[in-house]
Amino acid sequence: xxxxxxxxxxxxxxxxxxxxxxxxxxxxxxxxxxxxxxxxxxxxxxxxxxxxxxxxxxxxxxxxxxxxxxxxxxxxxxxxxxxxxxxxxxxxxxxxxxxxxxxxxxxxxxxxxxxxxxxxxxxxxxxxxxxxxxxxxxxxxxxxxxxxxxxxxxxxxxxxxxxxxxxxxxxxxxxxxxxxxxxxxxxxxxxxxxxxxxxxxxxxxxxxxxxxxxxxxxxxxxxxxxxxxxxxxxxxxxxxxxxxxxxxxxxxxxxxxxxxxxxxxxxxxxxxxxxxxxxxxxxxxxxxxxxxxxxxxxxxxxxxx
Amino acid sequence: xxxxxxxxxxxxxxxxxxxxxxxxxxxxxxxxxxxxxxxxxxxxxxxxxxxxxxxxxxxxxxxxxxxxxxxxxxxxxxxxxxxxxxxxxxxxxxxxxxxxxxxxxxxxxxxxxxxxxxxxxxxxxxxxxxxxxxxxxxxxxxxxxxxxxxxxxxxxxxxxxxxxxxxxxxxxxxxxxxxxxxxxxxxxxxxxxxxxxxxxxxxxxxxxxxxxxxxxxxxxxxxxxxxxxxxxxxxxxxxxxxxxxxxxxxxxxxxxxxxxxxxxxxxxxxxxxxxxxxxxxxxxxxxxxxxxxxxxxxxxxxxxx
Numbered sequence: 001x002x003x004x005x006x007x008x009x010x011x012x013x014x015x016x017x018x019x020x021x022x023x024x025x026x027x028x029x030x031x032x033x034x035x036x037x038x039x040x041x042x043x044x045x046x047x048x049x050x051x052x053x054x055x056x057x058x059x060x061x062x063x064x065x066x067x068x069x070x071x072x073x074x075x076x077x078x079x080x081x082x083x084x085x086x087x088x089x090x091x092x093x094x095x096x097x098x099x100x101x102x103x104x105x106x107x108x109x110x111x112x113x114x115x116x117x118x119x120x121x122x123x124x125x126x127x128x129x130x131x132x133x134x135x136x137x138x139x140x141x142x143x144x145x146x147x148x149x150x151x152x153x154x155x156x157x158x159x160x161x162x163x164x165x166x167x168x169x170x171x172x173x174x175x176x177x178x179x180x181x182x183x184x185x186x187x188x189x190x191x192x193x194x195x196x197x198x199x200x201x202x203x204x205x206x207x208x209x210x211x212x213x214x215x216x217x218x219x220x221x222x223x224x225x226x227x228x229x230x231x232x233x234x235x236x237x238x239x240x241x242x243x244x245x246x247x248x249x250x251x252x253x254x255x256x257x258x259x260x261x262x263x264x265x266x267x268x269x270x271x272x273x274x275x276x277x278x279x280x281x282x283x284x285x286x287x288x289x290x291x292x293x294x295x296x297x298x299x300x301x302x303x304x305x
Numbered sequence: 306x307x308x309x310x311x312x313x314x315x316x317x318x319x320x321x322x323x324x325x326x327x328x329x330x331x332x333x334x335x336x337x338x339x340x341x342x343x344x345x346x347x348x349x350x351x352x353x354x355x356x357x358x359x360x361x362x363x364x365x366x367x368x369x370x371x372x373x374x375x376x377x378x379x380x381x382x383x384x385x386x387x388x389x390x391x392x393x394x395x396x397x398x399x400x401x402x403x404x405x406x407x408x409x410x411x412x413x414x415x416x417x418x419x420x421x422x423x424x425x426x427x428x429x430x431x432x433x434x435x436x437x438x439x440x441x442x443x444x445x446x447x448x449x450x451x452x453x454x455x456x457x458x459x460x461x462x463x464x465x466x467x468x469x470x471x472x473x474x475x476x477x478x479x480x481x482x483x484x485x486x487x488x489x490x491x492x493x494x495x496x497x498x499x500x501x502x503x504x505x506x507x508x509x510x511x512x513x514x515x516x517x518x519x520x521x522x523x524x525x526x527x528x529x530x531x532x533x534x535x536x537x538x539x540x541x542x543x544x545x546x547x548x549x550x551x552x553x554x555x556x557x558x559x560x561x562x563x564x565x566x567x568x569x570x571x572x573x574x575x576x577x578x579x580x581x582x583x584x585x586x587x588x589x590x591x592x593x594x595x596x597x598x599x600x601x602x603x604x605x606x607x608x609x610x
Contacts, residue, residue, distance in 0.1 A: 224515075
């Protein structure tokens with residue numbers, strides 16, 4: 001099934017305790033499309049880059065057969081740039097610089113040949129833009145969106161409006177608590193699902209993720225990564241792996257959503273092993289499925305006879 | 306197999322957002338013995354109470370067939386008293402009052418008929434007292450100990466000495482990070498196992514628990530409790546359920562340690578449903594095993610065909 005991905009394409013500057021890079025390919029649409037490309041074909045990216053965007057970085061998408069008909073090039077400015085620095089324990093980061101550049105005027109236009117997309121990933125962009133995407137597509141089977149504290153705090157009404165049109169929301173635990181005004185995650189999940197989405201994933205970083213569907217909860221473990229090199233893009237890689245799997249199998253049953261959460265976790269665990277999207281350009285199918293099996297072993301509860 | 310439990314027997318005053326009690330039975334040995342009593346027989350408790358300890362509370366232990374030959378009564382003072390207040394989200398608590406009373410002079414004496422205990426639970430008491438217990442027992446098969454930040458900060462040498470004589474250490478995530486001087490839990494676990502214990506459980510509260518054995522890691526989910534009434538005793542209930550299961554099955558393979566972690570999680574999830582040990586006096590075997598199955602369903606990762 002075809003997968004439409006809308007989000008940011010960016011350059012990131014990253015400092016971690018293990019090194020730094022001045023400028024490396026980044027952005028939510030980048031991570032989502034690279035990771036999903038290992039699972040399914042017909043990946044269509046919608047985003048915007050500036051006049052400084054390099055041919056080498058275009059080639060990274062091309063090498064993964066990602067369709068770039070929807071990638072606008074705005075010659076009036078530079079590509080969105082973000083710079084951040086991670087703390088010693090990698091769980092916290094400070095933003096050192098944000099230059100929206102051409103992203104500030106981003107107006108997602110969905111090319112004609114993308115409008116019948118069955119699966120849609122709405123990366124973390126302004127909720128009104130996410131809704132604009134949905135206005136341009138025909139009859140998607142499954143829409144997944146990401147958001148962040150920034151939008152919860154500043155554009156809550158628009159966010160709630162968009163939420164009514166998506167099937168699955170993916171957010172992290174602090175965002176879930178903030179959106180629901182509720183410290184207990186299980187109660188927060190109930191409140192958020194009352195806002196529209198019929199499924200919800202709460203990402204908990206080193207503690208794994210929770211998937212809520214109508215009648216059940218699935219608790220996914222985190223991969224025990226010893227050497228996290230750079231956490232940038234882990235959340236988007238999760239979303240890409242998950243959606244890639246759903247689009248590939250065209251199956252949105254709770255059982256298969258569980259599988260998609262683990263595939264997402266697998267891709268996130270690879271993402272953090274190198275700076276930027278480095279590890280996401282050379283994965284093998286065997287590595288992906290081997291790690292899936294590791295997740296199964298990690299959390300297997302033996303029966304009691 | 307017989308199970309020897311050494312720890313505190315106390316009265317607790319508890320304030321939560323849902324109510325308060327002035328004085329209710331508490332203490333690590335109390336919670337460990339009550340929970341393990343649902344899983345195995347021959348439970349032998351060693352602790353101390355003061356002149357104020359009531360016959361009704363003695364009856365609670367008796368009703369669960371817990372052997373009290375090792376429960377000293379010190380008429381020179383009152384029972385250990387602790388009072389705490391939980392914050393709105395129940396993850397944090399402030400200690401409002403601590404009266405050690407007779408517990409300050411506690412000298413664990415293991416009765417002759419307990420010395421051949423095969424399984425030993427060393428509740429959270431001073432490390433040198435934990436070691437004193439081990440000096441008095443014959444040849445235990447499996448020794449499990451708990452500890453806390455207080456001992457890590459004040460009696461680290463004694464703690465490390467005791468650690469060399471135990472098979473399994475059970476601590477929470479912040480304690481593990483502090484003991485190992487390492488923010489990454491997986492690395493922290495490696496460092497702690499180098500200190501002696503050949504197995505380690507790191508409890509993560511609402512995020513479940515991690516079990517480390519020689520060659521594998523097991524990630525256990527937390528039960529999605531919506532209405533946590535009172536978290537007091539949850540960690541000790543975990544330890545009691547776990548040890549009760551191990552003593553009952555007399556099986557310390559990694560597979561069975563996984564089961565014990567889930568049984569422990571089951572008992573902790575019951576513990577928090579009522580004030581103090583209230584819920585731990587009226588459980589049925591069916592409730593326990595039903596909840597075990599719920600844990601299995603909660604974390605089941607379907608195969609990929």
